[in-house]
Ligand code: HEC
């Protein structure tokens with residue numbers, strides 16, 4: 001028994017090292033450089049390359065199908081930029097809004113700069129958006145708490161450890177459109193998109209009206225102010 005325990009220890013250690021190394025790799029928003037974030041540089045790039053579609057304070061522009069970015073965490077924004085850039089998101093022909101964003105991400109080769117922009121976006125305060133369709137927030141709360149909350153946090157604030165973004169700053173139309181994209185397999189089905197795949201897997205559990213009900217519940221939550 002002792003001998004078995006002793007023999008097993010080094011293996012256990014190796015497993016831990018692999019798990020920790022993977023964790024550090026997966027969680028660090030910028031594996032290539034590990035530079036300190038530069039908010040000033042990030043802001044300059046944001047205003048020059050992003051604000052025309054996502055607006056000056058990151059509130060998004062519905063007419064351009066450009067979502068709000070304010071309220072999103074740096075690690076999530078950076079990962080999405082790399083997904084767009086590497087053809088993991090926004091590569092399906094019918095996904096025109098995704099393709100438009102992918103073209104922007106591909107046009108910026110400086111990934112360190114993308115990290116600065118992501119950090120700048122993280123510093124913008126999120127804004128609440130009204131839902132304009134009839135929905136049952138109480139039903140939404142129940143479904144949210146039984147299905148979504150385990151990953152996106154008890155009240156939609158997001159969970160960095162699980163890589164699930166905050167849903168509080170997102171506009172109703174955008175949540176609904178992304179939910180549909182995950183359901184269609186336009187997002188989360190690329191073999192390299194392991195976090196998107198987790199999200200895509202649960203879409204079959206919820207119908208369209210329930211998505212609206214969930215959105216109504218999320219709208220009733222106070223957005224996180226940073
Ligand atoms: C030409 C308009 C346009 C410009 C310029 C643009 N975007 Fe986008 N962006 C979009 C659209 C449209 C989407 C929605 C994509 C989708 O539906 O999947 C999007 C989506 C995103 C997302 C995904 C948000 C989420 O919640 O998953 C991020 C992050 C993003 N943009 C960051 C940026 C950054 C950073 C810049 C500047 C470097 C930028 N965008 C410039 C149009 C634009």
Ligand code: HEC
Nearest residue numbers: 147148151163164165175178179195196198199202206214
């Ligand atoms: C198993 C964990 C898990 C569950 C359960 C889950 N999600 Fe997600 N969700 C994620 C992850 C991880 C992402 C980020 C995917 C990525 O990085 O592209 C995500 C992304 C999203 C996005 C895209 C956000 C954006 O800014 O583009 C929406 C919308 C969303 N989830 C809504 C929901 C709703 C509504 C529910 C419940 C019906 C739900 N999720 C349940 C893990 C989960």
